[in-house]
Amino acid sequence: MCVIKPSDKFRFSFDWENTEDTSCMNSLCQNLHKAQLFTGRGLCAGIDPGRLQYILQRVEDPHALRNWAESKLSTELLKDVERAGYKTPSPIQMAAIPLGLQQRDVVGLAETGSGKIPAFVLPMLAYMTRQDCEIVIATLGRLLYRLRRCYKPLNHCSYVVLGKADCMIDMGFDEQVTGVLYVISSSNMKPENEDEEFGDKKVYRTTCIFSATMPPTVELLARKYIRIPVVVAIGTAGKATDLITCKNADVLSKTLDKGRYQVTTLHDGSHRSKEKSALKGKRYNVLVATTDVAHVTKTMIGQEISRRTHTIGRTWRARKIGLATTFLTLSDTC
Ligand SMILES: Nc1ncnc2c1ncn2[C@@H]1O[C@H](COP(=O)(O)OP(=O)(O)OP(=O)(O)O)[C@@H](O)[C@H]1O
Known part of the structure; x- marks a missing residue:
């Protein structure tokens, strides 16, 4: 049985017939705006960055x-x-x-x-x-x-x-x-x-x-x-795919693992069960994560100053003092 709430009994109904629609008489509705790529405003100018x-x-x-x-x-x-x-x-x-x-x-x-x-x-x-x-x-x-x-x-x-x-x-x-x-x-x-x-x-x-x-x-x-x-x-213009960031974390983790470190990773692509053992149970001395707060270690300097600032900025949230280390490789020089 359908119960009508007391508040719904007094709600105004906006239902109308198609024939009552007068929008066709309004000149503003004649030339509706369409997304345009070339509007000269830069980025994905005029384009809604939907999927x-x-x-x-x-x-x-x-x-x-x-x-x-x-x-x-x-x-x-x-x-x-x-x-x-x-x-x-x-x-x-x-x-x-x-x-x-x-x-x-x-x-x-x-x-x-x-x-x-x-x-x-x-x-x-x-x-x-x-x-x-x-x-x-x-x-x-x-x-x-x-x-x-x-x-x-x-x-x-x-x-x-x-x-x-x-x-x-x-x-x-x-x-x-x-x-x-x-x-x-x-x-x-x-x-x-x-x-x-x-x-x-x-x-x-x-x-x-x-x-x-x-x-x-x-x-x-x-x-x-x-x-x-x-x-x-x-997608979103100017954004790097999360997959790339996760892959980078995995590559760095494997490289460190080959040395004398007990390494684990934490990112959007890591398996939940692995994540649990990363945080409890097993002991590790290095955690490679795609987002961190105390010490940010960057392995790729990247092109965009805004992205770098954003990543490094994670160390000083809420006025805390943090440390950011950037490792440069030969590929960052050209
Ligand atoms: N269909 C696919 N399936 C799996 N991996 C892919 C596929 N297409 C590309 N890749 C891999 O994804 C990575 C990124 O690809 P690519 O360099 O073409 O990206 P891009 O959009 O040109 O990036 P950028 O804008 O940074 O140049 C590469 O390692 C590539 O081998």
């Missing part, structure tokens, strides 16, 4: 894949994927790989460590085997030097991926990045009008930008060099 934003431009654009078998990658590439131990594609890979395989221009935004590299490398490898390409691996400055002296003309370059665009700009390489893009011939750029593109058999350049954040400079590059892009934005 998955997927803005398809054409009806024939492919949908996200759910597993590797659906990816239409060649058997050789699928074997490589298996060899790399990638059991399931990550969300950015699910969304971007089918688009890349159709040579669509893509703006891919996903947090650091979310697998953006395979998201653009796998379609690029598939394209290269079809086009019988040669590979040049170069640093930005050297490449630009050669290009400007016409040692390496890139007239036939038909696939450009700008990865880690935000980091390169952050590190002061904006001049080199724009320089390389400027030197690459624009004659094979896709036309602005997609109908023209369909009517022509010409090989157009595919241009993709993959980045963890979308600062204004990257946004300007995207506006200038990509055509009718599909925008895929996943």
Whole structure:
């Protein structure tokens, strides 16, 4: 039996018929705001950083894949994927790989460590085997030097991926990045009008930008060099995946374990039972945790000053004095 609470008996009811809805007569309701990537405000400008934003431009654009078998990658590439131990594609890979395989221009935004590299490398490898390409691996400055002296003309370059665009700009390489893009011939750029593109058999350049954040400079590059892009934005911009942090903790713990230390780990990925024994029962002299308060030991200096400040800041909560130690390795120097 349904009992109606006394307070509910006097509650005003807002029920109405569809025909009573007058919003269609209100001019403000005619032009509803839609999320826009390119608003010039930086970061994921205008995009709500929900789990998955997927803005398809054409009806024939492919949908996200759910597993590797659906990816239409060649058997050789699928074997490589298996060899790399990638059991399931990550969300950015699910969304971007089918688009890349159709040579669509893509703006891919996903947090650091979310697998953006395979998201653009796998379609690029598939394209290269079809086009019988040669590979040049170069640093930005050297490449630009050669290009400007016409040692390496890139007239036939038909696939450009700008990865880690935000980091390169952050590190002061904006001049080199724009320089390389400027030197690459624009004659094979896709036309602005997609109908023209369909009517022509010409090989157009595919241009993709993959980045963890979308600062204004990257946004300007995207506006200038990509055509009718599909925008895929996943997760929170600028954030590192928790998995990476947990993996780092495990690696450090194993390394210390090889020495004379009794080590245990504590992080979001650790098993509950292991966690219990870490805190009770067994005795350890080192606890490696992803969040700590008394002494923060950082093993990777990282690019973002804000993240470093945040981590180190955990030592001085509630005005307590703490200690932060940062270990630098050779990989932190370049
Ligand atoms: N599908 C997958 N399954 C398991 N591991 C994966 C998968 N894709 C990538 N990885 C691994 O995740 C790690 C991070 O991947 P990747 O370097 O591509 O991230 P990213 O998004 O480019 O990060 P960043 O923005 O820092 O460059 C790598 O060790 C990579 O081998």
